[in-house]
Amino acid sequence: MPIKVDKLAIDGGRQVIEFPLPTIKNATGRLIGEEEMTLVKEVIESGCLAYLYGEKVAEFEKRFAELYQIKHGVAVSSGTAALHTAMIYLDPDPGDEILVSPITDMGSVIPVLYQQAIPVFVDVDPFNQNMDPQAIEAKISSRTRGIMVTHIYGSPADMGPIMEIARKHDLFVIEDCAQAHMTEYRGRLAGTIGNIGCFSFQQSKHITTGDGGMVIADEDQRFGRRLRECFDKGWPRHKPGRDHNFLAPNYHMTELQAAVGIAQIQKYSISIVARREAAAKLDNLLREEEAFEPIGTLPDCRQTYFYYTFRLKLELLRANTETIIKALTAEGLTCEHGYPGPIPLYLYKMIREKKTFGKSGWPFNLPGGRKKWNFEEGLCPQAEKCCRETVILPWNERLQSDHVELIGAAIGKVLNAYKK
Numbered sequence: 001m002p003i004k005v006d007k008l009a010i011d012g013g014r015q016v017i018e019f020p021l022p023t024i025k026n027a028t029g030r031l032i033g034e035e036e037m038t039l040v041k042e043v044i045e046s047g048c049l050a051y052l053y054g055e056k057v058a059e060f061e062k063r064f065a066e067l068y069q070i071k072h073g074v075a076v077s078s079g080t081a082a083l084h085t086a087m088i089y090l091d092p093d094p095g096d097e098i099l100v101s102p103i104t105d106m107g108s109v110i111p112v113l114y115q116q117a118i119p120v121f122v123d124v125d126p127f128n129q130n131m132d133p134q135a136i137e138a139k140i141s142s143r144t145r146g147i148m149v150t151h152i153y154g155s156p157a158d159m160g161p162i163m164e165i166a167r168k169h170d171l172f173v174i175e176d177c178a179q180a181h182m183t184e185y186r187g188r189l190a191g192t193i194g195n196i197g198c199f200s201f202q203q204s205k206h207i208t209t210g211d212g213g214m215v216i217a218d219e220d221q222r223f224g225r226r227l228r229e230c231f232d233k234g235w236p237r238h239k240p241g242r243d244h245n246f247l248a249p250n251y252h253m254t255e256l257q258a259a260v261g262i263a264q265i266q267k268y269s270i271s272i273v274a275r276r277e278a279a280a281k282l283d284n285l286l287r288e289e290e291a292f293e294p295i296g297t298l299p300d301c302r303q304t305y306f307y308y309t310f311r312l313k314l315e316l317l318r319a320n321t322e323t324i325i326k327a328l329t330a331e332g333l334t335c336e337h338g339y340p341g342p343i344p345l346y347l348y349k350m351i352r353e354k355k356t357f358g359k360s361g362w363p364f365n366l367p368g369g370r371k372k373w374n375f376e377e378g379l380c381p382q383a384e385k386c387c388r389e390t391v392i393l394p395w396n397e398r399l400q401s402d403h404v405e406l407i408g409a410a411i412g413k414v415l416n417a418y419k420k
């Protein structure tokens with residue numbers, strides 16, 4: 001006998017969620033208040049908004065590095081700027097290759113291309129949608145210089161085997177922790193395991209400065225470059241006079257952003273505990289929904305729920321992901337189809353059609369390149385399947401138990417309605 005379900009809102013039934021839930025877009029879903037105001041006011045009153053003459057950027061960097069128990073933290077203007085700084089530090093030759101995940105933000109790949117290196121996509125493990133260590137070695141060539149490991153959704157990639165492969169092939173490892181603040185991998189924090197860790201403080205992240213980023217490293221000067229010069233016009237400001245050692249942009253954070261960052265850093269644990277509690281509640285509410293599969297966390301690791309992410313077992317449903325998303329949206333739930341959308345990164349126009357520098361198509365077709373680079377469907381089948389089946393729920397630290405109950409009820413209602 002078919003199960004009786006409430007009429008879906010998309011078919012004219014009553015919405016499950018009838019008021020806006022807390023969102024990262026404004027104060028309802030963020031912990032921004034008096035502490036930030038006090039420090040920002042101090043900066044305004046000082047009349048100094050630039051790191052060069054102020055103290056707030058230096059203090060934010062110091063506190064971030066202390067939190068991560070690492071020698072250096074350098075604050076920059078965005079997560080993309082952080083990853084670009086790391087790429088400038090790595091200093092590839094044009095046409096060198098960097099292994100990247102197809103399930104990440106375009107901000108991970110843009111810095112690779114600006115340094116005239118080729119992003120080589122490695123397929124993911126559907127368990128957590130992070131780069132699959134078993135797929136890495138097949139993609140290593142004589143031109144591979146590094147691996148950019150994204151810890152997507154706040155769930156850590158499998159850094160143990162990844163670091164083993166990196167050591168074996170002498171590869172530099174950049175950890176993209178834009179979505180993985182305070183994420184734990186077997187007793188270590190994501191961002192401290194590879195050579196360099198990069199963070200984003202854009203509005204949606206675990207803590208925010210509006211836009212902003214941080215690069216952390218136990219800098220080894222292996223490349224003869226100082227990290228700070230890599231986002232400061234190549235300028236060795238620790239020496240008297242002016243000089244410019246190599247090509248580099250200006251990606252400084254301002255004193256105003258750093259003032260907010262100093263206040264925000266003290267709210268990390270509240271933010272992460274709240275995100276985990278809300279996620280555990282949703283796991284529990286939906287544990288018997290057969291078509292619902294939250295993404296996994298590796299053993300002895302802890303994720304920090306940038307998003308709450310789940311895959312639909314489409315074989316158990318009479319609808320595709322797009323229809324489910326439309327029905328959830330009609331129930332009042334904000335959600336999105338996959339990350340970075342319903343297709344992996346390499347199927348977006350910029351990469352697929354090589355829209356880079358003028359009409360050149362560089363670096364994909366630099367003279368003397370190793371091969372012809374094509375980015376088409378079928379390149380990373382697991383990633384393509386994940387994108388097709390994944391639903392992401394923007395998550396935040398102000399979601400209360402009754403909000404999560406409504407989210408669970410909306411998902412349960414829709415999945416039941418479309419059950420085969």
Ligand SMILES: Cc1ncc(COP(=O)(O)O)c(C=O)c1O
Pocket residue numbers: 078079080081104105106107108150152176178179200201202211212213
């Ligand atoms: C995984 C990942 N990498 C890099 C970035 C780029 O960060 P930003 O937007 O601060 O430049 C983002 C931003 O969303 C991200 O999610």
